Amino acid sequence: MPADIACPATAIARFAALAWQNEAEAGELVIAGDPFRRPARARDLSFVALDQPLAMDRLASNMSLALHRLLFNAFETDLLFLPDTGTDAAPDWRRFDEFYGPETAACAAAARPHLERLAFAALEDEVELSGSWSPQLTLAYFCDFLAREERAPGCDEGDPVMTALLSARDPQAAARHYLVQMAPDFLSEASAMARLAPGAYGPLQSALFNILIDEYGAAVHAAKHSSLFAATMASCGLDPRPHAYWQFYQPGSLALSNYFHFVAANKRHFFRYLGALFYTEASLVNITGRQSRTLRRIFGERVETRYFDEHRHIDRHHRGMVLARLIEPAIAAYGARAIAGILRGFEEFRLLQAQADRDLESQLAWAGSLARNDPRLEPHIAAWRAGALRSETFHESLDERSTTHIHPDDRLLLLESGTMTFHPSAGVAVKLCAGDCLFIPRGRLHGSVVTSVDCLYHQPILPAEAAAGLTRAPMAEVAA
Ligand SMILES: [Fe+2]
Ligand SMILES: [Fe+2]
Ligand SMILES: [Fe+2]
The missing domain is CATH 2.60.120.10 (Jelly Rolls)
Known part of the structure; x- marks a missing residue:
C-alpha cells in the first residue's frame, strides 16, 4: 500500500472529496431518482478524531454520521444500482460512470479499512466474551434467547420507539421518519448476505442461500423483500427510490447496515456474520409484529404492511434455520473459532441495535415535540x-x-x-x-x-x- 493511503486521514479525505459526495445543494433535501448522489460533509473531517475509534456511546454524533455515511458509500460502490428511468429525462450515465469508475473504486478500497476500524473497533472492545463456551453451553444460550423471544412478544406501548411514534404531535410525520431509517437497509435488503453467496463452503452455503432466496422473493420481483418495503413507503406518501432521503439517515441507522456489510464483506468475520444474523432473525418476529400494528394505528387501512407481516411469518422459519442449519453445524465443524465468532457477532449486533434504537427514540422525541418559541x-x-x-x-x-x-x-x-x-x-x-x-x-x-x-x-x-x-x-x- 502506498505510504500516503496507509494514512487514515489521507485515504479518507481523498474518498470524501469525490464530487458525488459534495455538500448538498438547496434543492437536495430529497434526492429523488439519483442513487449516485450522496452528500457528505468532507469539511467536518478536520474536526473528526481519526486516530481513535468511535466510542459506542458516541453513535449519535457528527463523527459517527461522517464515518458511517462514508463507510456506507464505500460499501455501496460494490452494489449495483442503475440510473432512474421513471422520468422523461434520459438516464444520467455520467453519474453512473463516476460512481462505478476507477477513481471511486480505488479511493473506496483505500478508505474502507480505515473507516471500518474507526466505526467498529470500539465495539470489539466493548463486547467481552468471558469464560469457556462449550458447544452445548453456546447452543443452550441461543435456545434460551429464542424461547424468551417466543414467550414475550412485548406490547406496543412497552417499546420505546413505538411509544415515541404514537406520542409524537404528528404521528404520521414521525412514522415516515421511522420508515426512512429502515430504507438504507431494506431497499436493497439482503445485499450484505448476497456477498456470501460466492465461494464453496459446503452445506452452510446452501443453508444461507435458502434464506437469501426468501429475501429475494424466490425471483418474483413483487415478492422481493425490498419490493414489499418500497410498497410500504409509497403507501405512506414516501418516495421509495433508493436514498431519496439520504440526508435524513441517522448515524445509528447507517451503522446497523454498515455492520452487516462489514462482517459479510470481510470473509474472516463469517462467524460474526452468523451471530448477527441469528440475533436479527430471532428478534424480528416480535418487532415486525409491533411495527405492523403501530403503522396501522397511525395510518389506518391505507398503509401497506405486507413487508412486516411477511417477516413476522418467514422469520419464524429463518431463526430456526439459522440456528439448526448454520450455527449448529458451524460449531460442530469448526469448534472454538466458530463459537467465538458467532457469540461476538450476536452480542455486538445486539449492542449496536440497542444504541441505534436510542438514537432513533431521541430523534423522534425531539422532532415529534419540536416547537417554535417554546x-x-x-x-x-x-x-x-x-x-x-x-x-x-x-x-x-x-x-x-x-x-x-x-x-x-x-x-x-x-x-x-x-x-x-x-x-x-x-x-x-x-x-x-x-x-x-x-x-x-x-x-x-x-x-x-x-x-x-x-x-x-x-x-x-x-x-x-x-x-x-x-x-x-x-x-x-x-x-x-
Ligand atoms: Fe446546525
Ligand atoms: Fe427480509
Ligand atoms: Fe429473514
Missing part, C-alpha cells in the same frame, strides 16, 4: 442577551444550506433577521422568521436552508443542566 426557552435567551452564554453567529444568504449534521452541544437557534426553513426529520419543514427560536439538543440530526436574501442568526450554547429540562418536552403543553 416559552421554556425565554430564560435562556435572556441569559444569552445578558452575555452569560457562549454563542456562534452566522450570516448567510439565499439558498445557503447546511447538509444535515449533528452538534456536540445543546444549542438554541435564534433568528435575528431573514427567514429560514429548518428540517428536524425527513419530510418536516419548520418555517422560521426574525425573532423565532428553537432548541437543538446535542446528537440530533438536522438541516436548514435560508429562504431570504440575507439571514442573520445566533446559536447560544446551553450548559448541560439547562438543556436537561428541555430534552423531554411535555408535548401537550407546548404550542407550535
Whole structure:
C-alpha cells in the first residue's frame, strides 16, 4: 500500500472529496431518482478524531454520521444500482460512470479499512466474551434467547420507539421518519448476505442461500423483500427510490447496515456474520409484529404492511434455520473459532441495535415535540442577551444550506433577521422568521436552508443542566 493511503486521514479525505459526495445543494433535501448522489460533509473531517475509534456511546454524533455515511458509500460502490428511468429525462450515465469508475473504486478500497476500524473497533472492545463456551453451553444460550423471544412478544406501548411514534404531535410525520431509517437497509435488503453467496463452503452455503432466496422473493420481483418495503413507503406518501432521503439517515441507522456489510464483506468475520444474523432473525418476529400494528394505528387501512407481516411469518422459519442449519453445524465443524465468532457477532449486533434504537427514540422525541418559541426557552435567551452564554453567529444568504449534521452541544437557534426553513426529520419543514427560536439538543440530526436574501442568526450554547429540562418536552403543553 502506498505510504500516503496507509494514512487514515489521507485515504479518507481523498474518498470524501469525490464530487458525488459534495455538500448538498438547496434543492437536495430529497434526492429523488439519483442513487449516485450522496452528500457528505468532507469539511467536518478536520474536526473528526481519526486516530481513535468511535466510542459506542458516541453513535449519535457528527463523527459517527461522517464515518458511517462514508463507510456506507464505500460499501455501496460494490452494489449495483442503475440510473432512474421513471422520468422523461434520459438516464444520467455520467453519474453512473463516476460512481462505478476507477477513481471511486480505488479511493473506496483505500478508505474502507480505515473507516471500518474507526466505526467498529470500539465495539470489539466493548463486547467481552468471558469464560469457556462449550458447544452445548453456546447452543443452550441461543435456545434460551429464542424461547424468551417466543414467550414475550412485548406490547406496543412497552417499546420505546413505538411509544415515541404514537406520542409524537404528528404521528404520521414521525412514522415516515421511522420508515426512512429502515430504507438504507431494506431497499436493497439482503445485499450484505448476497456477498456470501460466492465461494464453496459446503452445506452452510446452501443453508444461507435458502434464506437469501426468501429475501429475494424466490425471483418474483413483487415478492422481493425490498419490493414489499418500497410498497410500504409509497403507501405512506414516501418516495421509495433508493436514498431519496439520504440526508435524513441517522448515524445509528447507517451503522446497523454498515455492520452487516462489514462482517459479510470481510470473509474472516463469517462467524460474526452468523451471530448477527441469528440475533436479527430471532428478534424480528416480535418487532415486525409491533411495527405492523403501530403503522396501522397511525395510518389506518391505507398503509401497506405486507413487508412486516411477511417477516413476522418467514422469520419464524429463518431463526430456526439459522440456528439448526448454520450455527449448529458451524460449531460442530469448526469448534472454538466458530463459537467465538458467532457469540461476538450476536452480542455486538445486539449492542449496536440497542444504541441505534436510542438514537432513533431521541430523534423522534425531539422532532415529534419540536416547537417554535417554546416559552421554556425565554430564560435562556435572556441569559444569552445578558452575555452569560457562549454563542456562534452566522450570516448567510439565499439558498445557503447546511447538509444535515449533528452538534456536540445543546444549542438554541435564534433568528435575528431573514427567514429560514429548518428540517428536524425527513419530510418536516419548520418555517422560521426574525425573532423565532428553537432548541437543538446535542446528537440530533438536522438541516436548514435560508429562504431570504440575507439571514442573520445566533446559536447560544446551553450548559448541560439547562438543556436537561428541555430534552423531554411535555408535548401537550407546548404550542407550535
Ligand atoms: Fe427480509
Ligand atoms: Fe429473514
Ligand atoms: Fe446546525
